[in-house]
Amino acid sequence: MSKKRNIALVGNPNSGKTSLFNALTGLNQQVGNFPGVTVDKKSGSCKIADNIDATIIDLPGTYSLYPKRADEWVAYNVLMGEDADAQPDMIILVADASNLKRNLLFCSQIIDLKIPVVIAFTMMDMASKIGTEIDIAGMERELGVPIVAVNPRNNKGLAALKKSIEQLTDNISYKSERDFIEENIANTNAINETKKILVGTSTYKIVHHLINTTHFSFTASQKIAIEKIKTDNNFNATKTQAEEIMQRYTRIKQIMQLTVIEDDPLKKSLMNERLDNIFLHRIGGYFILLAVLFVMFQSVYWLARFPMDGIEWTFVKLTSWVSSLLPAQGWFSDLCVNGILAGLSGILVFIPQIMILFGLITLLEDTGYMARISFLTDKLMRKVGLNGKSVMPMISAYACAVPAIMSARNIENKKERLLTIMITPLMSCSARLPVYTILIALVIPSKLYFGFLSLQGLVMMLLYLLGTVLALLVSWIMKWFIKSTERSFFILELPKYRAPRWKNIVITMVEKAKIFVVDAGKVIMIISLLLWILSTFGPAEKMKAVSAKYDALIVAAPLQKQSLDKERKTALLQNSFAGIVGNFIEPAIRPLGYDWKISIAIITSFAAREVFVGTMATLYSVGDGADENSSTLRHKMATALRPNGTKVYDLATGLSLLIFYVIAMQCMSTLAIVKRETKSWKYPIIQFIYMTALAYFFSFITYQIFK
Numbered sequence: 237m238s239k240k241r242n243i244a245l246v247g248n249p250n251s252g253k254t255s256l257f258n259a260l261t262g263l264n265q266q267v268g269n270f271p272g273v274t275v276d277k278k279s280g281s282c283k284i285a286d287n288i289d290a291t292i293i294d295l296p297g298t299y300s301l302y303p304k305r306a307d308e309w310v311a312y313n314v315l316m317g318e319d320a321d322a323q324p325d326m327i328i329l330v331a332d333a334s335n336l337k338r339n340l341l342f343c344s345q346i347i348d349l350k351i352p353v354v355i356a357f358t359m360m361d362m363a364s365k366i367g368t369e370i371d372i373a374g375m376e377r378e379l380g381v382p383i384v385a386v387n388p389r390n391n392k393g394l395a396a397l398k399k400s401i402e403q404l405t406d407n408i409s410y411k412s413e414r415d416f417i418e419e420n421i422a423n424t425n426a427i428n429e430t431k432k433i434l435v436g437t438s439t440y441k442i443v444h445h446l447i448n449t450t451h452f453s454f455t456a457s458q459k460i461a462i463e464k465i466k467t468d469n470n471f472n473a474t475k476t477q478a479e480e481i482m483q484r485y486t487r488i489k490q491i492m493q494l495t496v497i498e499d500d501p502l503k504k505s506l507m508n509e510r511l512d513n514i515f516l517h518r519i520g521g522y523f524i525l526l527a528v529l530f531v532m533f534q535s536v537y538w539l540a541r542f543p544m545d546g547i548e549w550t551f552v553k554l555t556s557w558v559s560s561l562l563p564a565q566g567w568f569s570d571l572c573v574n575g576i577l578a579g580l581s582g583i584l585v586f587i588p589q590i591m592i593l594f595g596l597i598t599l600l601e602d603t604g605y606m607a608r609i610s611f612l613t614d615k616l617m618r619k620v621g622l623n624g625k626s627v628m629p630m631i632s633a634y635a636c637a638v639p640a641i642m643s644a645r646n647i648e649n650k651k652e653r654l655l656t657i658m659i660t661p662l663m664s665c666s667a668r669l670p671v672y673t674i675l676i677a678l679v680i681p682s683k684l685y686f687g688f689l690s691l692q693g694l695v696m697m698l699l700y701l702l703g704t705v706l707a708l709l710v711s712w713i714m715k716w717f718i719k720s721t722e723r724s725f726f727i728l729e730l731p732k733y734r735a736p737r738w739k740n741i742v743i744t745m746v747e748k749a750k751i752f753v754v755d756a757g758k759v760i761m762i763i764s765l766l767l768w769i770l771s772t773f774g775p776a777e778k779m780k781a782v783s784a785k786y787d788a789l790i791v792a793a794p795l796q797k798q799s800l801d802k803e804r805k806t807a808l809l810q811n812s813f814a815g816i817v818g819n820f821i822e823p824a825i826r827p828l829g830y831d832w833k834i835s836i837a838i839i840t841s842f843a844a845r846e847v848f849v850g851t852m853a854t855l856y857s858v859g860d861g862a863d864e865n866s867s868t869l870r871h872k873m874a875t876a877l878r879p880n881g882t883k884v885y886d887l888a889t890g891l892s893l894l895i896f897y898v899i900a901m902q903c904m905s906t907l908a909i910v911k912r913e914t915k916s917w918k919y920p921i922i923q924f925i926y927m928t929a930l931a932y933f934f935s936f937i938t939y940q941i942f943k
């Protein structure tokens with residue numbers, strides 16, 4: 237019979253838990269050189285030995301067992317056995333060996349909880365670089381728990397770790413004997429009395445029951461009894477906590493003297509300091525930051541050019557090949573070519589840009605530079621009511637707002653976290669990229685300045701900048717409306733600079749592309765197909781009448797058959813269900829310069845922005861003659877005319893539409909995640925209204941100016 241075990245990975249932020257999780261489970265959870273990358277629990281399975289299967293649970297990092305941030309509470313609940321979905325039988329405690337003192341503090345707390353534990357020392361390579369030598373066997377004796385050195389970046393030590401887990405599994409009742417803290421850390425009487433209520437609980441866990449009483453799921457009578465013990469014995473939570481930390485550090489110091497040889501601290505991480513002197517320089521630091529962001533956006537633009545052209549070309553060829561196979565007329569050919577193929581090419585063509593963007597953001601995070609951006613911008617952020625830590629969510633929102641909003645859990649102050657959540661969707665996410673790209677290509681001339689600076693790339697950057705500046709402005713205004721008495725502070729451990737892991741970056745790029753194609757693709761396909769139906773069919777009588785009218789016209793003037801056929805298609809589209817809906821809404825958005833096709837696109841992209849492209853592809857394919865199947869969507873949009881003969885996509889409409897997509901809240905998933913993170917419908921609703929209103933206002937102004 238094989239045994240089943242639940243193993244939780246815990247440890248300080250940025251100590252390598254997720255790296256180890258990935259190495260053990262073969263999964264690809266996000267890893268980054270930034271404290272607070274993981275903000276929720278994730279599980280995967282791993283074979284420990286022939287007869288032992290384990291479920292491994294990756295958790296957000298915590299500095300100590302005194303949680304302050306939302307993500308720290310996630311780990312706390314699991315460790316305290318308060319999380320019904322994650323009940324670990326044992327713990328792998330991941331500790332950064334190059335940062336021993338602080339990591340050992342947390343280790344000692346976990347050991348005192350008396351859950352079976354194996355310690356995994358990561359970053360041994362970094363430790364030896366700064367001249368730290370650890371006597372692991374000696375440390376094992378002192379701590380009373382098994383320790384294994386691992387390097388999840390190259391899978392070193394995994395076998396030994398599994399062996400250790402196996403031994404612990406055979407002897408699950410194993411517990412280290414000596415506590416790090418003395419019984420006297422709190423009122424001894426209070427502890428003993430509580431132990432009588434919660435029989436079999438470790439002393440240290442009792443301390444937590446006393447400190448966070450309201451947080452635990454006690455029965456009503458237990459709660460009353462514990463509260464009574466606290467008042468009877470004058471229990472003081474703050475004093476207990478301070479005493480605990482002191483006792484622990486005293487023991488840790490002794491242990492380290494016995495088992496660790498540290499190099500002269502002055503020599504420590506000289507390289508790191510040198511780099512920080514450059515990157516965090518009072519003036520130069522900001523120039524470097526601007527340059528980094530500039531290069532990032534420019535590269536998204538021109539690096540992606542070539543693969544995108546390639547994909548577009550392939551689809552043009554594919555479409556004409558498929559149409560040559562299918563019968564020339566009939567709804568099935570139309571559905572294949574204009575519904576499915578058009579929708580598919582609309583999705584796939586953006587893969588290069590999305591991969592490059594995610595890759596570059598991962599690179600920023602992996603090297604440790606992202607944390608420096610937080611540091612550099614803290615002052616500015618504070619002025620508008622945010623925090624240096626808001627930068628990481630904001631920059632990752634350039635890729636996607638959903639994980640970005642979750643990563644705001646890393647922010648301690650409630651008001652700052654809420655503000656960050658409220659403004660994050662204003663940052664231009666990768667779903668806007670397709671819309672930007674296609675509209676820019678339509679209305680901005682492709683000019684190069686100085687031989688390399690593309691005008692289109694510059695406009696793209698301005699759009700990103702507009703979103704960012706608006707985000708800051710909105711936060712500055714909103715901060716007056718959200719009340720808070722909490723003090724704000726900025727504590728972010730600056731991680732050491734590290735060479736990026738290229739494999740990690742490539743994996744992230746591929747994963748994100750996959751998610752984009754599958755998740756977004758599903759929505760795009762469904763909506764494209766639905767739209768195809770709505771724009772092909774209409775009220776039967778009406779459609780018949782239109783067809784009959786053109787039949788008669790063709791009989792009267794057979795020479796003009798071709799142009800009449802084209803006119804018929806347009807008329808049919810106008811009278812289809814989609815046409816009816818579009819024409820109905822058009823008056824509301826005409827002041828922004830949009831026609832009825834665009835109004836349909838705006839409605840469908842309230843589900844998700846990237847649907848815009850699919851919608852356009854469908855509407856323009858359906859409206860066009862079959863002979864134009866082989867041209868690209870961009871071409872079709874460029875040649876689209878209004879009833880009065882002017883171009884639909886002129887500069888004014890193009891810009892107005894771009895601005896609309898920069899600002900409007902068009903993403904169901906984001907609203908859902910905001911509801912989840914703020915635990916209320918109030919904030920997503922406010923967000924939806926303010927963003928849509930702002931979008932309408934700015935697009936209106938833009939159109940009126942450029943008209």
Ligand SMILES: Nc1nc2c(ncn2[C@@H]2O[C@H](COP(=O)(O)OP(=O)(O)OP(=O)(O)O)[C@@H](O)[C@H]2O)c(=O)[nH]1
Nearest residue numbers: 249250251252253254255267268272273274297359
């Ligand atoms: N040099 C070195 N780097 C490592 C080692 N283990 C992990 N890393 C790197 O450390 C960084 C942090 O790794 P993560 O796995 O994201 O850390 P985490 O503990 O999950 O962090 P949070 O989720 O933020 O709490 C990444 O850049 C890893 O590549 C190691 O043994 N040696």
Ligand SMILES: [Mg+2]
Nearest residue numbers: 253254273274
């Ligand atoms: Mg992690």
